[in-house]
Amino acid sequence: MKNKIFVIIGFTLFIFCFIIFYKGLQKPNIYEPLLEGEINLPNFTSYDFFSNEKIFSDELIKEGSYYIINVWASWCAPCRSEHNFLMSLKSKNFQLIGVNYKDNKNNAQVFLQELGNPYSKILSDKNGTLSIELGAYGVPETLIINKNKKIIKKIIGPINDQNFSELLKIIK
């Protein structure tokens, strides 16, 4: 009788493990962070890319309008490919803020001269700390900030047709 109980317990444990591992197998093994709900935009201080003036996040980003923060660098090839999307955003009703990530200033300026400057403000992030404070993973990355100063979407990697249309839907 007792043996039977152990067999049943063992069997249910086996089934339990089987289900867990089977479900685990179906999951994609590339980790892609999901943005759970909305994240408050952290406070930060940074420097202007052109004038090197100190900039506080409270002065730059205010409640009541949408902002898009785009992390880019001249050495990053995918940034080049997404630049057309950013250029087409230029006339829309929000501010596009660039974060120049671990870049050489001259190269970055050449990059902007060549492909155009879609940003209303560019912050320089020489040692990558600003992007960590913003919760970015690397370049390119795009954060959408809503009217309540909350990050509502992160596009990790270059903007493509699919997430570009999603982005336009959010900021109508």
Next chain:
Amino acid sequence: MKKLSIFLMLIICLNNTYSFAVDKPTELENKIFKNLRCLICQGQSVYDSQSDFAESMKIVVRKNLKSGMSEKDIYQFMRNNYGEWVLYDPEINKGTYLLWGLPFLFFLIGGAIILRKLGVLKR
């Protein structure tokens, strides 16, 4: 002799600049680095990695420590930015109680089986 002394002086100078350039991490810093996952590396902590991401993360941790944040505050800060996954040592909560509880459960069940086999639990 003169050449040798100049050479030695040069080595001493170089050594000094080197020790100034590399800021040795403190024990607390290392402890925090080891508990933070380098999110763009595969299976490495910030402590292990020398990627751009990890190096920036180290600077941010140092900066935050200097500004008076505690170890827990820093974990909370990183969790807010990157989610639970960034920590190697997750806290007990709704999503992780199975993770923490299952080993104990298995330990108890396994122990019961062994004790039973050994005849200790037999009356």
